Amino acid sequence: MQKLKEEIGQAIAPLVGLESTKVIDLLEIPPDPTYGDLAFPCYNLAKIRKQPPPVIAKDLGSKLAGQEGYYWEKAVPKGPYINFHINPRTYGRELIRQVWEEEQDYGKTNLGNGDNVTIDYSSPNIAKPFGVGHIRSTVIGHSLYLLYKALGYNSIGINHLGDWGTQFGKLIVAFKRWGEESRLEEDPVDYLYQLYVQFHHQAEEDPSLDDEARSWFQRLENGDETAVSYWKRFRQLSLETYASIYGLLGIQFEYYHGESHYNQMLDRVINIVKEKGIANESEGALMIDLEPYGLPPVMLRKKDGATLYITRDLAAAIYRYETFNFARSLYVVGAEQTLHFQQLFKVLELLGFEWVSNCVHVPFGMIRFKEGRMSTRAGKIILLEEVLQRAVEMAREIIEQKNPDLEDKEGAAKAVGLGAVRFGDLSNDRVKNIEFDWEKVLDFSGETAAYIQYAHARICSIIRKAGSDFLTWDDDVVSRLEKEEEITLVKTLALLPEKVIDSAESYRPSVLARYLIDVAREFNRFYHNCPVLGSEPEIKHCRLLLINSTRQVIANGLGLLGITAPEEM
RNA sequence: GCGCCUGUAGCUCAGGGGAUAGAGCAGCGGACUUCUAAUCCGUUAGUCGCAGGUUCGAAUCCUGCCAGGCGUACCA
Numbered sequence A: 001m002q003k004l005k006e007e008i009g010q011a012i013a014p015l016v017g018l019e020s021t022k023v024i025d026l027l028e029i030p031p032d033p034t035y036g037d038l039a040f041p042c043y044n045l046a047k048i049r050k051q052p053p054p055v056i057a058k059d060l061g062s063k064l065a066g067q068e069g070y071y072w073e074k075a076v077p078k079g080p081y082i083n084f085h086i087n088p089r090t091y092g093r094e095l096i097r098q099v100w101e102e103e104q105d106y107g108k109t110n111l112g113n114g115d116n117v118t119i120d121y122s123s124p125n126i127a128k129p130f131g132v133g134h135i136r137s138t139v140i141g142h143s144l145y146l147l148y149k150a151l152g153y154n155s156i157g158i159n160h161l162g163d164w165g166t167q168f169g170k171l172i173v174a175f176k177r178w179g180e181e182s183r184l185e186e187d188p189v190d191y192l193y194q195l196y197v198q199f200h201h202q203a204e205e206d207p208s209l210d211d212e213a214r215s216w217f218q219r220l221e222n223g224d225e226t227a228v229s230y231w232k233r234f235r236q237l238s239l240e241t242y243a244s245i246y247g248l249l250g251i252q253f254e255y256y257h258g259e260s261h262y263n264q265m266l267d268r269v270i271n272i273v274k275e276k277g278i279a280n281e282s283e284g285a286l287m288i289d290l291e292p293y294g295l296p297p298v299m300l301r302k303k304d305g306a307t308l309y310i311t312r313d314l315a316a317a318i319y320r321y322e323t324f325n326f327a328r329s330l331y332v333v334g335a336e337q338t339l340h341f342q343q344l345f346k347v348l349e350l351l352g353f354e355w356v357s358n359c360v361h362v363p364f365g366m367i368r369f370k371e372g373r374m375s376t377r378a379g380k381i382i383l384l385e386e387v388l389q390r391a392v393e394m395a396r397e398i399i400e401q402k403n404p405d406l407e408d409k410e411g412a413a414k415a416v417g418l419g420a421v422r423f424g425d426l427s428n429d430r431v432k433n434i435e436f437d438w439e440k441v442l443d444f445s446g447e448t449a450a451y452i453q454y455a456h457a458r459i460c461s462i463i464r465k466a467g468s469d470f471l472t473w474d475d476d477v478v479s480r481l482e483k484e485e486e487i488t489l490v491k492t493l494a495l496l497p498e499k500v501i502d503s504a505e506s507y508r509p510s511v512l513a514r515y516l517i518d519v520a521r522e523f524n525r526f527y528h529n530c531p532v533l534g535s536e537p538e539i540k541h542c543r544l545l546l547i548n549s550t551r552q553v554i555a556n557g558l559g560l561l562g563i564t565a566p567e568e569m
Numbered sequence B: 001g002c003g004c005c006u007g008u009a010g011c012u013c014a015g016g017g018g019a020u021a022g023a024g025c026a027g028c029g030g031a032c033u034u035c036u037a038a039u040c041c042g043u044u045a046g047u048c049g050c051a052g053g054u055u056c057g058a059a060u061c062c063u064g065c066c067a068g069g070c071g072u073a074c075c076a
Helices: A002-016 A020-026 A043-049 A053-064 A088-105 A133-150 A166-178 A181-186 A188-205 A208-221 A225-249 A259-276 A309-324 A335-350 A354-358 A384-402 A409-426 A449-466 A484-493 A496-505 A509-529 A537-560
Strands: A038-041 A072-078 A081-086 A116-120 A154-158 A279-282 A285-288 A298-301 A328-332 A359-362 A367-369
Touching: A002 A020, A002 A038, A002 A053, A002 A072, A002 A081, A020 A038, A043 A053, A053 A072, A053 A081, A088 A484, A088 A537, A116 A133, A116 A309, A133 A154, A133 A225, A133 A328, A133 A359, A133 A367, A133 A384, A133 A409, A133 A496, A133 A509, A133 A537, A166 A188, A166 A208, A166 A225, A181 A188, A188 A208, A188 A225, A208 A225, A225 A384, A225 A409, A259 A279, A259 A285, A259 A298, A259 A309, A298 A309, A309 A328, A309 A335, A328 A354, A335 A354, A335 A359, A354 A359, A384 A409, A409 A449, A409 A509, A449 A509, A449 A537, A484 A509, A484 A537, A496 A509, A496 A537, A509 A537
Parallel strands: A116 A154, A116 A328, A328 A359
Antiparallel strands: A038 A081, A072 A081, A279 A285, A285 A298
């Protein structure tokens, strides 16, 4: 809690000759709560004072002896640290009060000041099925979208659909050769995908297919009527299919600006590049040499005149800056495209766009099979829809078995099943590859979303049984926290705002996800040691207010991960 | 070849200069006439890939090596 830190900062600052903000930066949470709740390390002072850290800590301890603050009650030196112990009554009361008053806003800040942040995420390739691989960008991006909103930014979600490029040439060739209207109507994405796979099989035997595809893409770029009508059709049918998945996941985008959206701007981009004199013709193609920066060259236009995706990405970046004047521009795109973004940002820098320093590639590892990577072309892929359906189905079975009388079984099964899939993706560090494992996806015990949701449902159940008149504010009653489990829980709840900030600024929803596991764990410990309904009225009231703030923290936190917290499960 | 990322307990992973390296899963042993046992408590388990270096202090920073992943001019 920030106020506690400020208070300690002001207590120590005059004693050590540092700015109190500097002192606050140095404060850390001790590894063992019996040491204290917030520690000031004396290593930095050792050099200045030419004394060993423990001596300094002792000295500070004697100066602070007998003192206390509003939120802390004593300061005790231990080794090289001086440890502050909170006053559980005031600290607990004020924290619970804050959550009580802020409700769904607890955890939010206004660091962003309403500035725009564009977030390019999900961005599936038209005519390819929505595989589990795509869930990562979708889920991580959506969480960042919500996190930046919580920091007071104006998040702008952009679905940069892969709706342009050579793959459309391939699809057109495949559909013209082998396509059947009726099957396209039936299940467009699945059928287009089959055609795509078939194309790659055949092209291995007959490389001339690739040339044919390139030429069809060229025709598309030139506005050829036949090519364009195929393209429109494929695009529209795919979008309709995606809509159902986004609907299920509760995701909306401000803009569906796919790659094709930038077609009219490509000439301008190429002109800007030419004017800057950083491009050159090579073997008929338009290139930018990045050798001086240790990067491979960039190709803006192929020898057949067709553009490449980096050309469209350049246009997109410029468009986004000109349209949104973003404070930050995030690209939630797989780590395999790291080089692409290094090149993209370098070119923007060479073009003199200073705002490129606010562009960030947020990379993530891939989802792989034990045997190797997934491959759309080879047809080795697991559909996201299937994963989501099976997870919900599994949740439904467990509910049937554990809580057969539950009223809204379907709602709970959806929350738990979808939450499990999302959480599995968000709880580990983005950059690591994930090995796809059905058993793990369908396991709802341990460090999972269900664990957190279960804590939430338990709280709701207690509150329901207590009756609403117990949920009234009372200063005296709320000061009665004393059991270790209560105090640990309060201290954990106090961390939400800083976890939200850390999560957003490091672009790692996993920080928040792991924190929520901690909250649920501390609640469960409390639950098993501190009866609520069976306690005497004041304690009962106090604990109800405590668990009510816990409920709020969990709901707010899961919400920022895009996961819902059912009241019963 | 070169570049980027990863390497921590049997497995999956936290921790990313500071106090004794932590969780979950799996295993073993306990706790439901008591607020939902999708829970809790206890227990077993580690040359933090290897070797040097910087520092009062390194799992954490630097260098080299090893292993795996990804990328590396007409795909995205």
